[in-house]
Amino acid sequence: MHTNSHVNPVIVASENGRAGALAAMELLRRGGSAMDAAEMAARVTEDDPDEHSVGFSGIPNLLGQVELDASLMNGRTLETGAVAGVQDYANVISLARKVMEELPHVLLVGRGAERLAAEIGQRPADQRTVESLERWRARFAEKGVDLTGMELRHLVARLTIPMHLQDKVPHGTVNYLVRDSHGDLASAVSTSGLGWKYPGRVGDSPIIGAGNYCDNRYGAAACTGSGELAIRVSTARSLILYMKMGMNLAAAGQECLAEIEQLSPQPGQYMNIVAMTPDGEHMAFSTEDDKRYLYYTGEMTEPALGERATTG
Numbered sequence: 001m002h003t004n005s006h007v008n009p010v011i012v013a014s015e016n017g018r019a020g021a022l023a024a025m026e027l028l029r030r031g032g033s034a035m036d037a038a039e040m041a042a043r044v045t046e047d048d049p050d051e052h053s054v055g056f057s058g059i060p061n062l063l064g065q066v067e068l069d070a071s072l073m074n075g076r077t078l079e080t081g082a083v084a085g086v087q088d089y090a091n092v093i094s095l096a097r098k099v100m101e102e103l104p105h106v107l108l109v110g111r112g113a114e115r116l117a118a119e120i121g122q123r124p125a126d127q128r129t130v131e132s133l134e135r136w137r138a139r140f141a142e143k144g145v146d147l148t149g150m151e152l153r154h155l156v157a158r159l160t161i162p163m164h165l166q167d168k169v170p171h172g173t174v175n176y177l178v179r180d181s182h183g184d185l186a187s188a189v190s191t192s193g194l195g196w197k198y199p200g201r202v203g204d205s206p207i208i209g210a211g212n213y214c215d216n217r218y219g220a221a222a223c224t225g226s227g228e229l230a231i232r233v234s235t236a237r238s239l240i241l242y243m244k245m246g247m248n249l250a251a252a253g254q255e256c257l258a259e260i261e262q263l264s265p266q267p268g269q270y271m272n273i274v275a276m277t278p279d280g281e282h283m284a285f286s287t288e289d290d291k292r293y294l295y296y297t298g299e300m301t302e303p304a305l306g307e308r309a310t311t312g
């Protein structure tokens, strides 16, 4: 539903989306498209060396390698592109867009995605930093684990999946939901995934319907948190579907939280959702208390933080 009317641009993001939102709003104010703004916002976050859960300097897997996942979706056409388990290339959000625009596919993983990156002229670059490797080593030292001769599957319970709330695995991902001045919606998600994951583990972020979904007619939603939960109940698409079937935004988000709770998450597992309607109404939800999200509309001078609704 593309119109020429001028509506107020809106960006909704996870709390770590400030720098990307500032850059993307500039683009939207100049008439840029939601897709371009969502991609640009995610790129800014991917390039930030101080953001340790997205792009460059992301959290390594159990082997000390940074494996990146990303997806984006066009709400007007329902076209989407995604990549997963990408090593040694930056800006996986742009790679996801190339999958969407240049291939008759939706999702590329690992070697194939890296091959496409090389074909389109991305230069390989180590996505680890000294700091990310130090964090990786420290995680083993903290748990007294010697990797030599260990089968990785035995490490997942000790290092990857948090068994106590005090022992949280580093999480993080960036979500951007964008409405442009034509009223078109787009969504982008980028992450290095769960910290200390088993190599090849893929979370919800590049799984369309789980960690990301966008449809001009009903709205957009994206997730951060324990991706396994969102995959099991298709959280992002479910929220949009509930609105399609007539629920309001608050009720749709609460229904998604209830579905997550029904999975009996392990201690330390949690889920956050950001969502927006075609009218630019926005809300965010979390299975945890005191979580926030970021929003920025065309008439605001800078982004603001809002509280995420919790269950009950």
Ligand code: ASP
Residues within 6 Å of the ligand: 170, 171, 172, 173, 191, 192, 193, 194, 202, 203, 204, 205, 211, 223, 224, 225, 226, 227, 228
């Ligand atoms: N949802 C991401 C994943 O499971 C990680 C995160 O948001 O913390 O890969």
